[in-house]
Amino acid sequence: MGKNLIVVAALVPVVAGILGAQSLRTFPWWESPMANTLDLSDTQTKQIQSTVSEYRDKLRDLRAAVNQAEADLQAVFNDDPVDPHKANEAIDQLVSARGELFRTTSQMDLRLRTVLTAQQWQQLQNLQQGRGRGARPGGRRLRPPQGPPVGSAISKRLPSN
Numbered sequence: 001m002g003k004n005l006i007v008v009a010a011l012v013p014v015v016a017g018i019l020g021a022q023s024l025r026t027f028p029w030w031e032s033p034m035a036n037t038l039d040l041s042d043t044q045t046k047q048i049q050s051t052v053s054e055y056r057d058k059l060r061d062l063r064a065a066v067n068q069a070e071a072d073l074q075a076v077f078n079d080d081p082v083d084p085h086k087a088n089e090a091i092d093q094l095v096s097a098r099g100e101l102f103r104t105t106s107q108m109d110l111r112l113r114t115v116l117t118a119q120q121w122q123q124l125q126n127l128q129q130g131r132g133r134g135a136r137p138g139g140r141r142l143r144p145p146q147g148p149p150v151g152s153a154i155s156k157r158l159p160s161n
Helices: 002-024 033-038 042-078 084-115 118-131 153-157
Strands: none
Touching: 033 118, 042 084
């Protein structure tokens, strides 16, 4: 029992950071009224739409992979006793899935950035700062929240003894 508690306690910060990353999903800037303030040309609008369309299916598949990896990790954590080997494999799968989603989203962001002028980019950055510190053009934060919130599902799963 004591070893399982130590393993679970050691995994809490890792999993909390991973699960907290769900807050990274927000409405894309190119589909918001924010895009209207950038004074995009017709060519820029078409390039943005083309880029988003090009990445849409892959991003949907990667989000599905992240959701599945999250469900798999949750299932392992719900096992009693928790199998540390299976838990570590599930964590690695989730980290990998999130990493691939982040890489692909960042590559799309880069392509979108190349469509904008320096002035439009700066204006978008300023607008994003107004929506939340640390936000990026795609609406995602640069850093996930630190640690689990008090009363979170993770802290509720920890045994009290």
